[in-house]
Amino acid sequence: MAATATSTEHGTSIGGQRLREALVGYSFIAIPMFVYGLLFLFPIAYAIYISRYNWGILGKIEPDPIGLDNYREAFHDERFGIAIKNGLKFTISFTIFTMALGLFVAVVVNNAIRWRGFFRSAFYFPAISGSAAITAIAIYILSVDGLFNRITGLHHAWFGESGTALWAIVGLNSWTTSGTVMLFYLAYLQAIPTDVYEAAAIDGAGAWRTFWKVTFPLLKPGHFFVSTLLVIGGLKMFDQAFIASGGNGGPNNATLVPVLYLYRVAFYDARYGFAAAVGLVLMLLMLTLTLVQRLLFGRGEAA
């Protein structure tokens, strides 16, 4: 009898301690989980829900769901088409330029040079500057009387003309993001074992050939990681286009990128149901592109 009594007592105390630990655990994560529930999980459900309605400032404009009409409209909307086209044009060129620039700088900085730390920090500097401030600076430097035109002898309003506005943003963002990409590539470069280079040298490969035949292929996980990051970042680009165009995606829709389009549909037209549908389409587009990339480059090693 006595033995059973002590063992139950022992059992409850362990159970009690477990319960206590669990309760403490839940209380420690309660606030973050509440925020994630309220501002991440619930919004997804809410977006799906209102995307099926004609939803305005005061809620449902028509009481009945309109089914997939918002999605159908999105696919036929001319401006959404322009926004997607601009988004892809921007994303592709931004990704290529930034990777090339970041890799180039990383390879140069990876040399055994003096002030290596200084150069590394210097090239990362534009990346820490806020998008608004850096875009304001770009507006100044690329204005008609700006530094860029003075140096090149041109006379062109880079943000003011529809032919160049988006390219100006490509240049700006490649410049600011290349520092981050450089840091990633530096990490991947340093992970390449030196004996690979020794083998290449024994085979008599020159520097140029070694880079393309040895270094570049060995950086494949790096290419995958960096390009995934840049493609998603490129599709999400908003700040620079919004600030440079004064919020309207101009001139002549040249900088109307997907998120800017979404923002305008929501806050200028107050069509929340339609905007929610557009947001969901964009998210699906992003996930699809990430998956395609994973299939192209992934092959397990990078994922």
Add this chain to the structure above:
Amino acid sequence: MPDERVPTEKDLVPPAEAPLVPPSPPAIEQFAMAGEAAAGTITGIPGRTRVERIRTVVVYTLLFGIALVYFVPCLWTLSTSLKTLPETAYFKLLPEHPTLDAYKDAFTTFDFSRYAANSAGLALTVAALNVFLCSLGGYAFARLKFPGREVLFFVVLATLMVPDQLRLVPVYRIYSDHGLLDHYHGYVLIKLAAAAQLFLMRQYFLTIPKDLEEAAKLDGAGYFKTFWKVMLPLAGPAIAAVAILEFEGTWNDFFWPLVIFRSPSHYTLPVGIFSFVSEHRTLWPQLTAGSVIAIAPVAAIYIFFQRYFVAGVASAGVKG
């Protein structure tokens, strides 16, 4: 896809011609040069040093070239912010009579003091709350056992995949329904406990050996006391990274302040800069002064705490 004006980016940044120059990591170069020298000339050693010297010249030329491209816009901005408006009409590198008038103007006439105060207040609040909530949550996920821990942690990681534009409309509707728009605490709520930082803290706590906690437990310390007195003091580097990254992220954030704050008295620096650009686009000295005001604090933090920025970038590479 490019039209005839594409040379733009090429001149703005060097990428277009950059990759054409043979890049040269030390190991490749060294061994390649040794190989070439051995194969090419009989006098291997002098040839090698000559090639080495050329290589050094090329590398340093490239470095300073790149550094110039990276720095000139910043220096030009700084210089313009010290000029007067008439002076900006001339192409002079340095201001003839450097003056702080543009800063005075920005702070008083254009309300940048208000924007800066808002930015600083929000950034500090968000950083402090993230440090506390993410370390507490990270500790729970790393050390405490509770049913559903793995599932909940998966939820944390899943939120990293949700893009802000999908949340934009629902979050805005929730905010307008509950009177959170145009309030500082509405903004703080959105940034309260970043999933990326919670993840970072958890990973850091996992690397700390358990012995010290065991000792604290034997001394009868409770969970919170163990966390507060034992674990937190050991997590210095991770805490610094979280604080700095959240401060920087909030200070530079443009998207959510733009969505949430309506009245100019609530604007943060990035939104203030946007509104300035929209209204007084060509007041260059004031505009550049405003940009310097927005960049300087983060730049100062960067100079002193560089390695934490790099730690943050590296942790972004650690995937769940």
